[in-house]
Amino acid sequence: MPRFMTVSDPTPVAGGGLLSRRAFLQGAIVLGAGAAVSAEAADAHLTAALPSQKTLGRPFSGYGVPSRFEADVKRSIVPRYGAMAPGNGVSFTPLEFLQGIVTPAGLHFERHHNGVPDIDPAEHTLTVHGLVERPLRFGIDQLLRYPMTSRTMFIECSGNSARIAGTETPKLSCGQIHGLVSCSEWTGVTVRTLLEEAGVKPDARWVVAEGADAATLARSIPLSKMLDDAVLALYQNGERLRPEQGYPLRLVLPGWEGNMSIKWLHRLKLVDMPGQFRDETSHYTDLQPDGKALQFTFPMDVKSVITRLSPGWILQGAGLYEVSGLAWSGHGRIAAVEVSGDGGRTWAEAELREPVLSQCLTAFRVPWQWNGAPVALMSRARDERGHVQPRRADWMKAHGPNQRYHYNAVQAWRIDARGGIENAPL
Ligand SMILES: Nc1nc2c(c(=O)[nH]1)N[C@H]1C(S)=C(S)[C@@H](COP(=O)(O)O)O[C@H]1N2
Numbered sequence: 001m002p003r004f005m006t007v008s009d010p011t012p013v014a015g016g017g018l019l020s021r022r023a024f025l026q027g028a029i030v031l032g033a034g035a036a037v038s039a040e041a042a043d044a045h046l047t048a049a050l051p052s053q054k055t056l057g058r059p060f061s062g063y064g065v066p067s068r069f070e071a072d073v074k075r076s077i078v079p080r081y082g083a084m085a086p087g088n089g090v091s092f093t094p095l096e097f098l099q100g101i102v103t104p105a106g107l108h109f110e111r112h113h114n115g116v117p118d119i120d121p122a123e124h125t126l127t128v129h130g131l132v133e134r135p136l137r138f139g140i141d142q143l144l145r146y147p148m149t150s151r152t153m154f155i156e157c158s159g160n161s162a163r164i165a166g167t168e169t170p171k172l173s174c175g176q177i178h179g180l181v182s183c184s185e186w187t188g189v190t191v192r193t194l195l196e197e198a199g200v201k202p203d204a205r206w207v208v209a210e211g212a213d214a215a216t217l218a219r220s221i222p223l224s225k226m227l228d229d230a231v232l233a234l235y236q237n238g239e240r241l242r243p244e245q246g247y248p249l250r251l252v253l254p255g256w257e258g259n260m261s262i263k264w265l266h267r268l269k270l271v272d273m274p275g276q277f278r279d280e281t282s283h284y285t286d287l288q289p290d291g292k293a294l295q296f297t298f299p300m301d302v303k304s305v306i307t308r309l310s311p312g313w314i315l316q317g318a319g320l321y322e323v324s325g326l327a328w329s330g331h332g333r334i335a336a337v338e339v340s341g342d343g344g345r346t347w348a349e350a351e352l353r354e355p356v357l358s359q360c361l362t363a364f365r366v367p368w369q370w371n372g373a374p375v376a377l378m379s380r381a382r383d384e385r386g387h388v389q390p391r392r393a394d395w396m397k398a399h400g401p402n403q404r405y406h407y408n409a410v411q412a413w414r415i416d417a418r419g420g421i422e423n424a425p426l
């Protein structure tokens with residue numbers, strides 16, 4: 001990590017060396033990361049041709065790929081049942097290697113219950129049926145003729161961060177713990193458009209969405225959400241969906257648990273009651289301390305994590321650092337993110353980087369002056385509806401050791417005197 005040496009306003013605003021977020025806004029940061037060179041050495045370097053200036057560069061390519069020097073930046077794959085069902089499991093987005101709010105399509109996290117189907121868009125159809133006046137079937141070419149909307153939104157698996165929701169503290173990177181969240185610009189047709197065309201019957205209350213994959217994953221979704229802001233996505237970050245994200249058609253439910261954003265969508269059936277499918281009964285339900293389970297927890301609650309400071313990295317010594325991370329809420333916009341360096345006694349307000357969008361990842365940053373002593377850094381987000389990210393002990397008290405889904409507690413990264421970083425509950 002680069003180490004900064006001076007900042008315009010080095011007055012700490014909270015314990016543990018946290019500085020005012022305005023120190024960045026004034027723009028007067030002197031970085032100490034560059035190597036000092038003599039004027040002669042600087043000139044010599046610039047007058048001699050570089051190897052890359054002496055040979056012709058390689059030609060054009062039809063579809064670009066990242067530099068070969070970035071080959072280590074990839075998803076962390078965790079299969080569920082090994083060779084028996086290689087397409088069931090997850091892969092985590094490497095959050096600590098990314099900046100900004102948009103996840104490159106090739107690094108979007110994956111959750112498949114039975115692999116990625118290979119679907120020819122010319123063969124694929126979406127059927128709207130059940131409690132409608134006119135059952136309708138659409139080919140992908142027909143859907144592409146409808147007016148489209150675009151929104152940048154996160155999708156988070158409700159199993160995100162489950163690896164630390166229990167009592168164990170595994171040695172994993174930021175992305176390997178919290179990387180079942182990704183964010184894309186999704187473009188497509190609103191569900192409302194097609195439901196209005198089909199004509200919703202008065203007794204319809206729920207919509208069953210079903211995928212065309214080998215898991216035939218199905219979820220029941222309240223009709224109100226479908227009419228409000230649900231999107232039938234055809235494009236992801238400007239290009240057609242990746243197969244892993246549901247090509248050629250996926251449902252995106254802004255802010256709601258990822259499981260309900262059905263990929264490879266092939267039907268929407270309007271019904272009067274939930275279908276009680278596998279993924280809304282035995283899975284994605286929250287077992288409470290009293291032995292009862294909460295069945296439907298739709299919006300993903302407010303959450304944040306420091307991504308630029310990840311377990312597995314070593315800080316290069318005492319000095320000034322930019323600590324940055326991501327915050328998001330299924331309830332709306334992020335209102336504030338605070339960072340603590342003293343176990344939660346005092347908090348410094350972080351700067352939110354534009355744009356700050358509803359149900360979207362929001363980037364934050366704060367300057368931090370590390371004095372070289374052991375310290376723990378934590379971030380805590382609040383959304384515009386007043387939801388505040390709970391401390392871990394409070395989350396545990398409220399939900400108990402059985403609940404693994406919907407974990408949104410404050411994460412602490414503990415930094416030791418060597419600069420090593422660890423996942424440590426606080
Ligand atoms: N048809 C289908 N849709 C699905 C799934 C699936 O296995 N099959 N997995 C769900 C789960 S649990 C999540 S978290 C998201 C993951 O979306 P992603 O793989 O694009 O990140 O898709 C959901 N939609």
Ligand SMILES: [Mo]
Nearest residue numbers: 111157158259
């Ligand atoms: Mo999920």
